[in-house]
Amino acid sequence: MNSQILSKRLAQVAAFVPKYARLADIGSDHAYLPIYLVANKSINYAVAGEIAQGPLKAASKQIKRYGYTNEIIPRLADGLMAIQPEDRIDTVVIAGMGGILTTTILTKGKEEGRLTKEQRLILQPNNHEQSVRHWLATQHYKIYEEQIVEEHGKFYEIIVAYYKTDCHYTKKEIYFGPVLIQQKNLAFKKKWQKELQTKQKVLSNLQNARTAQKSKIEEVQQQIAWIKEVLK
Incomplete structure (x- = not known):
């Protein structure tokens, strides 16, 4: 399977997923991301979380179509409640949602014990990127990587973060992105x-x-x- 199954923004998200990660894709949108990663032998386990039956059925259909029912588990749940301890998830993707909803999911996930300090976060908010960075900063996450891509006239920012106690950001870094402001690529x-x-x-x-x-x-x-x- 080639990257044509993915949008440009999701292709960039996929590029940030570590090799052999155990992935939770929250709001999986037909499970395209985990399907692509499994097909390309980048990962061999993923949970595709959906909050509603309609999207869950769509994800399940695609997973069966590509023959990955052993590698990708579709699960009906609210946010990070899709993650079970036995999944041993080490990478969490929340892509394609609003920034405020993204921070709400993260907050609830932390309160419910589904978000751990060992997990890599790969976040692609459709708006309110500053709110996402502010949440990460106040919860002691360090932003290690960022990328901005343009697709169909819209700009999407991808943020990769890990838990780290001693990280601090200025208001300006929160506003633009501490990595993006250094790179200043064409899309930026x-x-x-x-x-x-x-x-x-x-x-x-x-x-x-x-x-x-x-x-x-x-x-x-x-x-x-x-x-x-x-x-x-």
């Missing part, structure tokens, strides 16, 4: 050039509004200054 620059235009419009609207809060204006001005600085 395109995203933030577009975002700069949006922020400038927001600032103009705030300055023209009678009820705009001074703190909000200052916040947007700070973001604009940061964006201009990283785009230099």
Whole structure:
């Protein structure tokens, strides 16, 4: 099986999954990611977690179609409750969800004992990336790798993190990504050039509004200054 089964963003997620990982793919979307990884002999065990019967049936159908019922376990569960101790999961993927939902899943998973300090997190939020990084920072996770890809005019950020007690990030690193801000690839620059235009419009609207809060204006001005600085 080739990478055509995967979108560009999921192909990048797959690239971050370690060889022979025991994977939990939360919100698996037809189980395409674990199917691809098993087919290419990158992993031989995965749990495909889904919260609703419809997506679970779709995932189960694809798993049977490719003949991987022994390697990939479809499981109906809310978030990280899909993980059982006997799975010995060492890598957790949450891809294609909103950033706020991603942090909610992680928080509940930690409270329920399904998220352990030994697990690698590979996160691809569709929005609110800063919220995800803020969660990681406050929960003592270090961001080791990041990548940003453009697909069909949208930008997707992938964040790879491990638990590490002594890591600290500035507000600017949380905003842009501590690794992305160093790499500044083409997709990064395109995203933030577009975002700069949006922020400038927001600032103009705030300055023209009678009820705009001074703190909000200052916040947007700070973001604009940061964006201009990283785009230099």
